[in-house]
Amino acid sequence: MRLGPLLAILFAGLRRNLAVTSAVVITAAVCLAMLGAGLLLRAQVRTVDGYLLNQLEVVVDLTDDITPAQRAGLMDALRAEPNVLAVRYESKEQVYERFKHDFRASPEVVAGVSPADLPAALRLQLADPRRGDEIVVGYTGWDGVEAVRDQQALLEPLYRVLNGFSVAAFSLAAVQAVASGALIYTMIRVSAHARRRETSIMRLVGATNATIRAPFVLECGLAGLAGGLVAGGALVAAKVFLVDGHFGHQTTFPLFGWDAVWLSAATVVAIGALAAAAMAVLALRRHLHA
């Protein structure tokens, strides 16, 4: 079929089904915005990961009574660990310097602490910082070891919150996807009924199945595309007003960049159009007999 007549049928159908089509656009937009939000939260987790993982270390606090031999044995054992890239010793003085630097904003805290109060430590740089807990489990309780601290554990609550939000966003998107699917199914049923004379004539004069179905599929695909564009717009707006305009001033953590926004927006637009068209194909099998 030529493009002109196909578009004529398509727009006639869109006009006739304006109310249902609008409903599909709105639910699809909400669904896809949720999906996009979930994708952006995942991007945020990756951004935080990339930023912090290089700086995360496992710290082995040493007891004050550790002998040089014990310390050397401990360092040798740690260096033999496959996941350990480097082992660095920090004396009580060096730990104190670091402490002063970390708490430079709180002089009253620094004032109450002297080098003698802080343990000397071994700082481990890991090949895979996510597996720091293996070192914690393996070396806690060794002679001369006071405690083993995995700095990644400090980030667990942050990750839990981000992951929780992204799971919630994906769940909402899934619920909305069911609603959108049901609406598209209804839209096809109504549309196929309204156009039954047109489709029966098309069949009689020898139009192919693909030609008969194309306007329906395109109609749903366009509705999905429109929903995707609205959702993509919402993601861009969220980046401008919420992330850059609001969070950007409140946190020193790095926030996801525009590349993540464009990728998420493109993903939701593509998924919107394709999923809606696929749903239409499925519904047509039921409601349009060849």
Added chain:
Amino acid sequence: MIRLDAVTMRYQAGSRPALRDVSLRIGEGEFVFLVGPSGSGKSTLLRLLLREERATSGLVTIDGVDLAAIPDRRVPLLRRTVGCVFQDFRLLPDRTVAGNVAFALDVIGRPRHVVRSVVPEVLALVGLAGKEKRYPDELSGGEQQRVAIARAFVGRPRVLLADEPTGNLDPATSEGIMQLLDAVNRTGTTVIMATHNAGLVDSRRRRVVELADGVVVRDERRGGYAQPQATDGPAPASQAAPGSVLTSREGG
């Protein structure tokens, strides 16, 4: 050209057959009236020729092609060679006369310049020149049926099936439609017309195939609507159409 060999058609297994052991040959360019009471199987026969249904048993062929063997995706190609008009016209109310006729070409992907040149030609042929921009509800019943015939004929099908095309029309208008179908037939198109209009059939003295209870009971070369009183049962062999085969139980 069209051939039915021992065709039986049941819509549901175990039900009374809509067609029973029907054998028929229709040559290229023939005009055939299909008569018989409602429920006698006329429409079923037309549906088989359109491949809207497949025969339960027997063979239906057009130009030697077994219609039952055509895969579903090739059926549209068959329908481009078989035009069809109905008693209820089946026009699209939101399209003009020209739009309704062009629709048949548009949906099979004919190029725009072809549509633009062919549609006015066909509308002139059916006597609707000057009414291209009217909508169906602005036309009389006869004119609407002319649009339907134009739409069925615009793709130059080799066969035109007409299922009671004058069923909703007054006698004078029916005569006009009949003349139009005659004209279509004169272009070489085979026309098969199912009808209850005795006057039209009697006035033409064309080939008449009569069905009763799904069986061909008469196949006359120059027949009338009703079975000749002098003859009891099937038409005499001398009157049978050339090439027609009567093998139904009652008929044979």
